[in-house]
Amino acid sequence: MKLTKTLMATTALTVTAVAAHAQDMADSMTLVSWGGAYQKSQVNAYAIPYQEMHEGLEVVWDESSNEAVAKLRAMDEAGNVTWDVVDVVASDAMRLCDEGLAMEIDPDEHLAPAPDGTSAEDDFGDLLVSDCFIPQIVYSTTFGYRTDMVPEGVDAPDDICDVWDTETYPGKRSLEKRPINNMEWALLCDGVAKDEVYDVLATEEGQQQALDKLDEIKDDVIWWSAGADTPQLLADGEVFMGSTYNGRLFSVIEEQDQPVAMMWDAQVFDLDGWIIPEGLPDDRLARALDFIYFATDTQRLADQAKYISYGPARASSAPLVGQHAELGIEMAPHMPTDPENAKNTFLYNYEFWADYRDDIDAKFQAWLAQ
């Protein structure tokens, strides 16, 4: 009897709290993302349905995720945080969290449970890599190659070490202009066992070994810095193969119909998700939390996969992934997390790179300049 009463009282309280919130929520919200097809998928899957539920809400998109850390620092310094919800990669979220620029999230309080009642914390599982980070998608950095530039009588490349095999597969390669991923791939192809890669890379000799391996193809590499570069270079036939985000390659292959195919071997998973800046006024914070609760529920994450080939971060969303919204093709086989594609994968090693990034970056840049 007492228990029921308490329960009822709590429910009543929660209801009033939610109602009070609804009144105090700001009627405009600035979301920050990456632009391009990725942002479009978020607009379609999250923002449009959310706006339909809340009439009169104005949503402004800012395509500044690339410089989110620097801008949030400046905003904090100037005491004028204009962003409400910011889309960043996991490593940026960790930095922002450490610096106190992002708000800590309690998954079980701020995020929706799965439809079967599993708590949000269990549903996201290992992907909750930081206290401030609300994972959205799993993407991977992997290779695409021109199918029409594979020499005759040779099998299509299906091994990460084919990147180094310029005799069998002549042509330029495009690689990202930073050590992350490239160093791992280089060691892997220099005979280092997969589970020892980071142990080796932690040593001076290991770093030199990776750079020496990269040196073999240095003359054949075009370095990219924006995700759109490799698709452009592949479409141009300027490179034979290149690394980029798998969603970009999906767009080149399926939407733009270019003669390009995926080489999933040794793809590196990374996470992208939301953070809420620290120190928002109450009404905007209420709006941001309300949006996050809605936009990261099981169905919404699955919906995003209709527009772009990134895997939803919730375990419960995976079975709901359907067909592409315009092309009508099944999206599951294009997900980096699909078992067929994920035979040999890495997960971005956040701890390792947090510790070694500055050091290895300096060496890598010095090597590039040689």
Add this chain to the structure above:
Amino acid sequence: MTITVIEPKPVSFVAPVVAAAGAFAGLFVGTAQGSALLGVIGGAIIGAALTFLFLTIFRQERAARWITTLGMAAAGFAFGGAMGGVIGLAFGWFFGWFIFWLGEGRYRAKLPPYTTSLQVFYHFLFRVICGMIFFFLITPIVVVMPLSFNAENFFTFTPEMLRLDPDGYSLKHYRDFFTNDDWQQAMWNSISIAPIATLLSVSFGTLAAIGLSSEHVPFRRPIMAILISPMIVPLIISAAGMYFFYSRLGLQGTFWGVVLAHAALGIPFVIITVTATLVGFDRSLTRAAANMGADPVTTFFRVQMPLILPGVISGGLFAFITSFDEVVVVLFVGSAGQKTLPWQMFTGLREQISPTILAVATILVAISICLLTTVELLRRRSERLRGMSPG
């Protein structure tokens, strides 16, 4: 009329020159085909052979020129399809003309008869260098234009485009620009911010220039230096400074914040151009006007303003273009609601290489050309009306 003697030149002089030009043309053709060296050698040999043929064996200018033009067009077509044909046609026409222009000695026709060979050489070398600088400046802009009609979503000359196949071209990127909300929003932001910023910079800049050119103002030079500093200080520094300053004032992320920031950037241009026109302004005119009973305001608008108007207009034009082209300051001072065209192009180029950017660039280039032509025509008209230049 001319007294310069035009006489045919020996093959031993013409052939090497044409061969050099041929080698230069061959460098481009050869590089495009994958072997620069082969192109250079081939171009030189073809140039020399044609010269020899036309100047010794077959000296019939009209027929020879037709043969080279059509022959090269056919060869270009055979090797590189329609686009190759067009390039061959242009090369053929040029070399047919060039051989006889040199061979007949016509290149001296417009020069005084006493010029030495070296002077003639420098005369044409100068022109060639000017041409190459012009080419260097204009090509990056021109290349963008055909690409903006690409039917694909990449910055690529597709095989269809090179074949001049209509299927390779489309207006879809222009359609995207005019129908996409992001681009339209950015365009309206640019169109509403730039004129207001221009108006502010022209008003303040002109007043400052007039004040600073009166002799009795103390500390004129330091004040001038401070006022034109936004032009000299690296933009990123002004932008960061404005960001923190405007944040405290509550102007960061507002329409008026961006307008004021752009006005500050535009003022130096107006000050410089107006100060330059004021140098030629005769101060006794204002005294004469005052003598006739006009108050200073009337004097300014009726006497001074019409005379310095060209400086004001060109300063205003620079201020407008500064605001219209500016991306660094707006990234700091603006928020997503004030996204201007350059901002949209900047993020678009980084996140998603879409030819819509090229379509926008083409439209902007066309607008700039129209704007500059109009201003130039107006200027000439006013000069003509004032009888400053004949015709």
